[in-house]
Amino acid sequence: MKRAKVAILGAGFIADIHLESYTRYVPEAEVVAVYTRDAEKAKAFAEKHHIPHHYSSLDDLFSSAEFDVVDICLPNFLHKDATLKAAAAGKHIIIEKPLAVTLEEADEMIAACEKAGVKLMYAEELCFAPKYERARKLVEEGGVGEVYMLKQSEKHSGPHSDWFYDVNLSGGGVLMDMGCHGIAWFRWMLKNAKAVNVSASMKTVLHKGRTKGEDVSIVTVEFENGVIGLVENSWAKQGGMDDVSEIYGIDGVAYADLFRGNSVLAYSRNGYGYAMEKTDTTVGWSFCVFEEAFNQGYPQELKHFIDCVLHDKEPLVTGKDGRAVLEIIYAAYASAGQGRKIDLPFHQRVNKPIDLWLKP
Incomplete structure (x- = not known):
């Protein structure tokens, strides 16, 4: 079975939910790397979830690890920078709510993904x-x-x-x-x-x-x-x-x-x-x-996005939907x-x- 390789950005509560969802419900995905700004926290998260690679630098992540999808579970103020770097690296992106802090950031993120030809899914689990x-x-x-x-x-x-x-x-x-x-x-x-x-x-x-x-x-x-x-x-x-x-x-x-x-x-x-x-x-x-993960729709949304990446489909909920919200x-x-x-x-x-x- 063809599998998409995923890098999770973040190591907090929502990253745990996403990791559980991939592990239990999305066999088409393999989480191969995790990034968080705290090196010790990144290492602990990787060890806890048996993830082979961990990073405390986005630049190191994008230059060293091999993966297809970036799953952004970072605080709101970090969404834009992570999205722009992921798009520049040619990675498909699923991003937790809200899409960005400001409308200007949202517009820049959407434009960057369109220019790079990568998919951008707004992760609205409802x-x-x-x-x-x-x-x-x-x-x-x-x-x-x-x-x-x-x-x-x-x-x-x-x-x-x-x-x-x-x-x-x-x-x-x-x-x-x-x-x-x-x-x-x-x-x-x-x-x-x-x-x-x-x-x-x-x-x-x-x-x-x-x-x-x-x-x-x-x-x-x-x-x-x-x-x-x-x-x-x-x-x-x-x-x-x-x-x-x-x-x-x-x-x-x-x-x-x-x-x-x-x-x-x-x-x-x-x-x-x-x-x-x-x-x-x-x-x-x-x-x-x-x-909690299943009831709120997290596995279903992640499975949908991985399917979009593997079979070149447009996500049902996109960055433009996140901007409208x-x-x-x-x-x-x-x-x-x-x-x-x-x-x-x-x-x-x-x-x-x-x-x-x-x-x-």
Whole structure:
């Protein structure tokens, strides 16, 4: 069987999820190298996952290792540089959300990949999550009639890594981290219908001493076909993670909950956590997810991209889709900052999207 060789950039939580997905579900791929800025962390990750090569320099990775695909699982502010170097080296790229920090970076990344003739896939796992996909197919089968509203929410008490809280590194708060999922899913459900305006409200309620970013956001997107999308996100919700979609049609309704029904209901006085590190997020009642990677669509999206590379197909979700999501995020920050509806297309040059809220 022909296999694509993969280099993973990053060694954090999401890189672990991707590595597990390749190992368990994508036999067409072989992870041959890992890069992270910390040499010891790169070595430890490689040893843990039996990866033959590890690097703490992107230049060394691209000049020394032989591979076909770059899987970018790095912090947001590193996306552009990694993408440009991968494109220049002729590597196909799958990149975690958000595509970039700014629209200017996104445009540069897309142009570089087009010039180099390499594939660029925007890794939106909700477009591949089994429950969400079954709900989409139910809609296509006429199960709810004409859709008039979509809702998606993702909520928990905060991200795994400290860099998410630094808006200079992340570009924003919970909207940049999780709101991008709901926005991308709206476009996926609506076959990339054009968004025409955005309204948003956001605030910081739990992490005031830790970040300038919002930890609660509500965004409404109106599309050209008349459908309204409402995405709710929170870093302030206790008791574990929620990820839910709702589809409203004139003849019916459909709900998809990624974790409840695929979890263990638990109560803990002391808490438990990822890699056995106890955290306050799991004190009390919570839902223990036993198949996070599969339920959220990570293996399915990676398998799809490897198939695209091996058989020269266009990915279903591309860098241009990631840019469209980022433009809506820009408009949402501007709406929250100005207290009014923002029409699309929208582009205002800023250092980071959240500046449109913090400095309207």
